[in-house]
Amino acid sequence: MSGHGRERLDEGNAAESIDLAPKIGLCAGMDHFLYRDGALYAEDVPVAEIAAAVGTPFYVYSTATLQRHFRLFDDALDGIDHLVCYAMKAASNQAILKTLAQVGAGMDVVSQGEYLRAKAAGVPGDKIVFSGVGKTAEEIRVALSGGIRQFNVESEPEMEVINAVALELGVVAPITVRVNPDVDAKTHAKIATGKSENKFGIPISRAVEVYARAAALPGLEVIGIDVHIGSQLTDLEPFRLAYQKVAELTEVLRAEGHNIRRLDLGGGLGIPYHTQSNDAPPLPVEYGMLIKHTLGHLGCEIEIEPGRLIAGNAGMLISEVIYVKSGEDRDFLIIDGAMNDLIRPAMYEAHHDIIPVVEPAAGIESQPYDIVGPVCESGDTFAKQRDLPPMAAGNLIAFRSAGAYGAVMASEYNSRPLIPEVLVNGDQFAVIRARPTFDEMINRDSIPEWL
Numbered sequence: 040m041s042g043h044g045r046e047r048l049d050e051g052n053a054a055e056s057i058d059l060a061p062k063i064g065l066c067a068g069m070d071h072f073l074y075r076d077g078a079l080y081a082e083d084v085p086v087a088e089i090a091a092a093v094g095t096p097f098y099v100y101s102t103a104t105l106q107r108h109f110r111l112f113d114d115a116l117d118g119i120d121h122l123v124c125y126a127m128k129a130a131s132n133q134a135i136l137k138t139l140a141q142v143g144a145g146m147d148v149v150s151q152g153e154y155l156r157a158k159a160a161g162v163p164g165d166k167i168v169f170s171g172v173g174k175t176a177e178e179i180r181v182a183l184s185g186g187i188r189q190f191n192v193e194s195e196p197e198m199e200v201i202n203a204v205a206l207e208l209g210v211v212a213p214i215t216v217r218v219n220p221d222v223d224a225k226t227h228a229k230i231a232t233g234k235s236e237n238k239f240g241i242p243i244s245r246a247v248e249v250y251a252r253a254a255a256l257p258g259l260e261v262i263g264i265d266v267h268i269g270s271q272l273t274d275l276e277p278f279r280l281a282y283q284k285v286a287e288l289t290e291v292l293r294a295e296g297h298n299i300r301r302l303d304l305g306g307g308l309g310i311p312y313h314t315q316s317n318d319a320p321p322l323p324v325e326y327g328m329l330i331k332h333t334l335g336h337l338g339c340e341i342e343i344e345p346g347r348l349i350a351g352n353a354g355m356l357i358s359e360v361i362y363v364k365s366g367e368d369r370d371f372l373i374i375d376g377a378m379n380d381l382i383r384p385a386m387y388e389a390h391h392d393i394i395p396v397v398e399p400a401a402g403i404e405s406q407p408y409d410i411v412g413p414v415c416e417s418g419d420t421f422a423k424q425r426d427l428p429p430m431a432a433g434n435l436i437a438f439r440s441a442g443a444y445g446a447v448m449a450s451e452y453n454s455r456p457l458i459p460e461v462l463v464n465g466d467q468f469a470v471i472r473a474r475p476t477f478d479e480m481i482n483r484d485s486i487p488e489w490l
């Protein structure tokens with residue numbers, strides 16, 4: 040399906056979203072990173088004003104976009120019992136979690152840190168799902184003690200450990216088993232998870248055996264099935280194949296006597312990273328229709344775990360040009376953001392649209408730049424030969440679609456402190472994670488006595 044003229048789930052093209060708003064049941068004017076009078080705004084705050092207050096580089100998120108994207112999923116599943124559990128690995132600042140929890144989100148967590156962060160943000164245990172292929176006994180203990188909606192179990196040895204910890208605590212652990220449906224998600228190899236060669240889940244062909252084993256363990260209560268086939272899927276077909284297999288398995292397991300009442304369908308719906316391209320991924324409403332068609336007849340509660348689609352286009356990375364350097368055959372924009380702040384281009388050859396914070400005047404001709412950071416490796420390249428208006432030192436640029444897997448994947452490589460995160464809400468903004476001082480960063484090291 041062509042993306043032309045469709046609501047793009049991004050913030051770039053007001054005309055497009057207004058045009059199509061009625062068609063997909065949204066109201067107009069939903070773009071939250073837009074130029075106004077020649078300046079880029081995040082909701083009602085000029086991005087340059089935030090830059091002046093917090094310094095660059097920084098991440099900025101829009102409350103309205105986060106909540107709108109959550110609601111798109113919630114509405115898409117309207118009419119069936121469901122819970123949208125935000126995959127908080129995408130962006131896990133507590134202010135973001137609270138923003139989503141306020142509109143009803145549950146959380147999908149994959150570590151003790153994420154579990155505790157969700158709890159600290161006020162999310163109740165019965166809305167937290169614990170996924171992940173390597174949960175330790177300690178992580179299981181913490182979650183069982185603090186309250187958990189369910190564990191998505193990924194292996195038989197893990198099942199034994201959850202059983203043992205539950206018996207030790209005198210509780211029963213609700214579980215689903217993650218099945219690996221052996222479906223090609225047709226996405227980047229590093230983020231595909233549903234093929235048999237991937238480390239995730241148990242082979243669907245062994246499900247009957249594994250469920251029988253789970254049912255025999257007194258510390259476990261088998262409540263459903265879990266599946267997640269990958270991330271940044273731009274086609275519904277792999278979801279359809281996987282969900283059809285889950286539907287069949289539900290019937291088979293029920294016939295075996297299991298009370299299958301919840302289906303966790305994972306995350307993975309892709310987002311449009313290219314504003315100018317016409318092939319936008321399917322919309323949540325289409326994804327919801329697919330879920331209803333393939334699984335609606337089973338009477339199960341549906342759970343989904345979207346991360347990227349909720350946070351991705353709700354955040355931008357803002358950076359300043361340090362130098363414009365003329366190379367032999369190209370010009371480089373050397374900016375103060377680097378691969379340690381946003382690793383996606385270096386790690387997945389990912390594309391992020393890059394736009395100037397001051398809107399180019401009409402008729403200004405753009406020119407190609409290689410946009411690079413200060414880190415000492417050639418991989419620290421965000422984009423090659425990207426067209427921008429003529430840029431100068433001190434100019435600000437914005438990386439779009441950087442809200443998911445941006446700040447959370449940052450590191451302090453090259454001793455560059457983690458950059459701040461800012462949340463905008465209407466005309467207000469707040470620093471939701473401050474930039475550490477150099478001393479804070481350096482003083483985390485300790486020197487042994489013998490030195």
Ligand code: LLP
Nearest residue numbers: 126170267270271306307344345346347444
């Ligand atoms: N559920 C499970 C079990 C997952 O493993 C993931 C993502 C999600 C849900 C959320 O998927 P989403 O809706 O965000 O596609 N760092 C990579 C993406 C890694 C995704 C890992 N798992 C990137 O920057 O593209």
